Amino acid sequence: MTARAIWKGRLKLNSTRVPVKLYSAVKDQTVRFHILDGKSKTRVKQHMVEPESGKEVPHEEIRKGFEVEPGTFVILDKEELEKLEPEESREIEITQFVPPEKIPPEYYDRPYYLGPDGDQTAYFALAEALKNKEKEGVARWVMRKKPYVGALRAEDDHLVLFTLRHAEEVLSAKDLPHPAGRASDKKELTMAKQLVEMLKGEFDPKDYKDEYRERVMEFVEKKAKGHKPRLHLVKTKRKTTSLDMVLSKSIEALKKKKAA
């Protein structure tokens, strides 16, 4: 089955254009709940009200304002806000290429597969060239009246376009102070390193399961059938001991596990 494209555009590199279609690369598996009126168990809606009187304010009467200081708003009308909207375009402009590790994880937002829209040769050639050169493109485009910045990357043979967070939205650890407290001592560092080495492995996403999601769904199904499953809260107690004692105990425990 072929997924439906959510948007069509053209990758623009200098004077070269590669027509593409966008597909969501994500399928959200979160258990979705609805908010209900507790009494009638029916859906609720939201509306905007004056907080004091509780009076509903219809959509067309709502004004928008930017709070410049507590209680002081600069009102922006519809025309002003429309003027701020970017010009519509189908072009995904690639402004630069960088080594992939130069884009930090915290910038990545949502991934979209790109599929060829017509010319397959240019599409696959670009993907291959990105792979050969070990580069990622930095992109800028306007989609449904919203401006985006993004990263273009080859995943196996195909192209993936990520939306990236704007530079202003990302907090950098460089602007934060080092955590307080004295430096770790050598013995502890050696033991901690040994412990981490023992826990070292490959990243295989299939090794991680959302067990909680399964548990919630199982519970919901049982409840739907009229059962009332009993749930217990299991308490565990943690002992506090010195750091190097805990470290050496951890190493011993792991060694035993590996030997077994």
Place this chain on the structure above:
Amino acid sequence: MARRKAAKKSRSDDGNGQARGVRPFWSGTLTFGLVSVPVDLYPGNRTNRAPLRMLSAEGEPLSRRYFSQKTERDLEDDELVRGFEIDKDRYVVVTDEELERLAPEQSRDIDLRRFVPLKDIPPLYFDRSYFLAPAAGSEKAYKLLAETMAKSDLAGTATFVMRGKEYLVAIFPENGILRAETMRFADEIRSAGEVGLPEKKKLPAATVKKFERLIAKHSRRELSLKDLKDEQTEKLLKLVERKRKQHKDIVEVEVPEREEGKVIDLMAALKKSLAGKRKAA
């Protein structure tokens, strides 16, 4: 993380999702081996730099309220429940307590059971970013973990349950601070085949070469953050500033006492927390 609809939305919410005051998003325990490190979790992103408030014709900030579709009456927080739709208009109600009890205590710890090279995690998995700050008394173990990981370029991985959802997370140090990047689970990512993308055919080497030359010509060693700037928000802030100076379209309303001065910068809260000065929230 905040994408999940909260059944109990606070009344003090201004309807624009703007947080008043910054508190840790979550407090819990990070463990590796038998070492446990109590931590506070803070958001690593500012999502909306220029949130617009919805106002009445007189300029009064409005509140978002839930109302029943059946009775058309506004509902208080304690009149709302969370329901899973099993058939059209048929719901199974699930309480906060039940969701809580479905998560064994163990599953709430971030237990770093596997350390992997950070560069081996494809960006397809990255979702949202958070910072971990040491909670009172855990500075020593926190620093030890951060230092150890910094030397090896590894990220600790774990799954844990927070606020009614299980998260897959990669934790790695940055400037001595632990960053927690939540990730998608494998079954939340489509493959190219699932999407129905065509398979690669034989390519003329000259076309690949042409793209390689283009890439080489526009390559840079470092990412220029200039290209990631939010120009639209910049324009909006400039417009606001201009109108303010011209005293145009400005309304002033009384602010309830308790709200005043409570807008704390996320950065300031984090700094305090890292300096070990955070007061109990």
